[in-house]
Amino acid sequence: MMLAQELPRLLYGKPGTPLTFGQYQSTFATSYKAASLLDELEASGLTGRGGAAFPTARKARLLREQRSHNKVVVVNAMEGEPVSYKDSTLLSTNPHLVLDGAAILASIIGAKDVIVCVSRDNPNAVGNVQRALDERARAGARGPQFKLETAPWRYVAGEESALVHWLNDNESLPQYRPQRPSILKIRHHAVLLDNVETCANVALIGRFGAAWFRTLGTKVSPGSVLVTVTGAVERPKVLEVVPSMTLRTILNFADADPDPQALLLGGYGGSWLDAAHLDTPYDNESLAQWGATVGAGIIVALGRDGCGVVETQRVVKWMANESARQCGPCAFGLPALSDDLAKVGEGSPNSAQALQQLEHRCGVIDGRGACRHPDGVVRFVRSALRVFAGDFQSHARGAPCGASHSGKYFVAVPRLEKERELVWE
């Protein structure tokens, strides 16, 4: 039996050596019996950990009310954010916790099938899931029918409609969904799609109850969250933290630079946070006053010798290339933002004009894509304009900061593949 106050809940065990099914059954042994799993889930106040922080119980209830013969639970382990390792760390520690959570969700909505989607570019995670599924089959565990699917990795491939589109038609492209909340379907079967970490939390709630779950965390963000800390750190780390911890404490745990210039929170579609707000607790309600969110659980520390303008430009350039090129404002707007940022960053003669144009284009692009990809980039650029206002002004005056020439980067950006051509038909 796990103790209530004990912190490693999700990452119980040792990363890299996944618990076997037998070990998992004895480690997470329970005598707790929930009267109604959905009510328990509702009482726990669990929110989705994939970035949007949508209440999991509300989503499950919506799916349960659907009249569909065969429903499907999809576990999203695509981990689109290039600097995030939390999902694969969780799968290499406690894969059965995730599968168990998916089985609980399946029993709540009445699904017979569970599909675990792992990026095929992450062979370790694929192997861990495959091994865990084999163990379950050998042990004769009851529950839904599990299936492993390996989708190609792209930034937008982990978006829920893109993932379902891939499962349907082998195309990792987001879909246009005018009605919200919308029900995604695989062929005719309604789909409940949840992040890996959300599923693991569901398993914990099902095993130990909502009251136990709420012993950690705040009232609005209960439980623990996984966070990847990279940037100005000795080595990137995945930590399990409690939302009431301050950012400073989390940076301490990760052996990060104690005096960073700024933090990037939530991933590449997230936002910058000035280092003056390091004593803010790591939950959405507290971060909202600075325009930031927990997002996909990513903290990138930008050291004092980095340049916010250059880092922003690198990220936006990569994000522009990761666009699915379906919607005009995203396909043309994001490269335009990247060009503007490059002009400002170089301190070229017309950089003051580029800065003005950048602000204008942010307003033009916002909210005009089928998915939230362009909105995320716009939010990221706007937060950079806010946090690095002084740097942007000096860059625009033609006096780039020294850091931009040091060639030292903090935000890891994958190598740009050959730019995809615009294909129209």
Place this chain on the structure above:
Amino acid sequence: MGVRRRTGVFYLRVNPILCDGFGHCHELAPELVTMDEWGYPIIKREPTPLSDLAALESARYAVRGCPRQALRIERVSEN
């Protein structure tokens, strides 16, 4: 029968995936649609009252005139 109430509002909506930036909607409904620098429509986000018959008429022209059939009118009745 056959009478549509003129209370409530409507929105012109575009499916951005279908839209290829032909620009016909801007020509047909200039009061509802402006263009960005790449030729894609920026549609007025505020609701338009259904009593504004001229706007509703041009919105219908835009819906019919779209070569990609990416536009539609979304009526929201007042409650």
